[in-house]
Amino acid sequence: MRSQSIRIVSFLFFALAGWLGLLQADPVSPLNGTADPDGNTVWYDGARLGVEGRGWTETESFYDRLPAKARGTVRDSVWKLSHATAGMCIRFVTDAPTIQVRWIITGLYSLSTMPKTACSGVDLYCREAAGKWTFVGTGEPTGITNTALFSVGASKELMLYLPLYTGVKSVEIGIPKGRTISKPAPRAKPIIFYGTSITQGACASRPGMVYTAIVGRRLDRPVINLGFSANGTGDTELADLMGEIDASIYIVDCAANMKSNGPYAPEKQAPLFVTRLRKLRPATPILLVQGADRFDRPSEGGAWRSVYEQLKKQGMTGLFFLPNKGMYGDDGEATGSDGHPSDLGMMREAAVYIRALPSMLKTTGRSR
């Protein structure tokens, strides 16, 4: 009986929130659309809609993940990877029963362990009546310019994830003539994930399955994905850049690229990175992550726990630590041999974050 009441209250809450969200949505004038030669479709530039996961407005190319000024400041490999649209999405509201997506990419990529859909495709989700985000479909890429058609039924609010491992020149949403499209009100402050190839999305099967996206959907928060394949190395210039963004939490998930025996040992590099970020953002939670282990060998937290303990001892507040227990499960099936999670591993990793983050997001500047 009680759980039924909770369900009803919860439904009403989400229905109200959804309704307010729709009310707050900012309609895009059809004058800003482009009529398709077919005479039935009007195309709207995705850049005019609710783009999330884009930390800076002053970018060289609209869908870059780092600002133009970062060129020459960050290492070349980081700069190149920042053109990939990992974790970025376009949120919009429409009354159209079907939508088309036309996306132009900088290259049609796949990896030997990761399909084209994930590297170069797009993934559409809709918000259900009860507030939950649900998978609609994937746009499969076939070349540089790609088009996909989705039937979205009575859905109102949609979210389109962009490719994980390629750049995007433009995204357009096509809706039937006479239908409307709006830019929804912005959501809460973003969660920022700074990390490695795993954070960038290797090896999800489609863009919506990188763990950062799953976390964003389940917690219903915007996410900025700063995963840089093989380059999540705790560079202090990244701390400077991240500090420019007013985030709800900064997550440092770099363990796979920062090994104690490597050139970016966490013992040395992580305190530099975290101290720099903390100076810029004294009150925002920072989460250090042990890093998922292919063999799910939960240890005491290893080097990253030591860094965490040390910084706390030095008086840093608002700092959290996330052990890797359960991130890949205990059956050894969640990754490829290179340690990159499949959708199975991504889902397990996301579940650990989804359990841990809410209590951290409630705190501001308080150490646990």
Next chain:
Amino acid sequence: MRSQSIRIVSFLFFALAGWLGLLQADPVSPLNGTADPDGNTVWYDGARLGVEGRGWTETESFYDRLPAKARGTVRDSVWKLSHATAGMCIRFVTDAPTIQVRWIITGLYSLSTMPKTACSGVDLYCREAAGKWTFVGTGEPTGITNTALFSVGASKELMLYLPLYTGVKSVEIGIPKGRTISKPAPRAKPIIFYGTSITQGACASRPGMVYTAIVGRRLDRPVINLGFSANGTGDTELADLMGEIDASIYIVDCAANMKSNGPYAPEKQAPLFVTRLRKLRPATPILLVQGADRFDRPSEGGAWRSVYEQLKKQGMTGLFFLPNKGMYGDDGEATGSDGHPSDLGMMREAAVYIRALPSMLKTTGRSR
């Protein structure tokens, strides 16, 4: 205390079984190996080891999934798909701490939704001391002739899965000179899965993650995978062929290719198929599967339950039905937009089978 005793007994049981298995293993003479020009490696033909998932010995190409006589009997598309080695594996015992695999494929394939590792790669598993099969690594394909090196530590019994969506001309296992390799004693009668692209493995991330392989590992039984992409249509000639194999159970998981409104409606085709198979194998369990649903809409079982009820009413024994509840979970995240499961969906689907099969495998010719 009790669970500890069970663990100890279970460990001893598996240790004993493993030891007996090793005793029964049939060593391959080094005279049958080929010395590598490197002077340190001896290569052994996989065909001399414990090949599983190969239902017939009289095949055109050694690693075909259907016998030579099936050419012209089965439809052309089925014949072509039978060259792909989906679900096939090579089991062997060795004292080598590292092994190499050289596999020659008929084509280097990937799908836009499925990576090369799954379509054209190989997957190595080892049996742990407690009997459990554990993932070692994937051989990534780069061309027609491919080589991969695996460190297998103290593992003795290994299992190498072959590609899901391409054919294999030859497989060789290379071990350091002086080490031994043996063909293990055959395991129980195989589980035969007859099905669609999902059964063939779309869209796992690697060959070991097709649900039929997961089921085989967890139940520790050999599996014959007769999944034919877009062609799991209940053809009676397949029933005739399957009836030639002495199986522990026949599983008909064809729902995705046999729709009530299509040319292979289950109401019409399934009774023909099942009756034919039952005539050839009066006492072997036959399992009809509702077929996983992308949206996890468990119904009463639909057309396949009706077929099951009807055949039972007609007096057929040893017939079972598996509803699709839970096969893809209830979060909508387990598949791509074409309904093919990722590793996440494969694992969930396998879990449903793993729960259901043991009681069916105990019965022979008894209807539930």
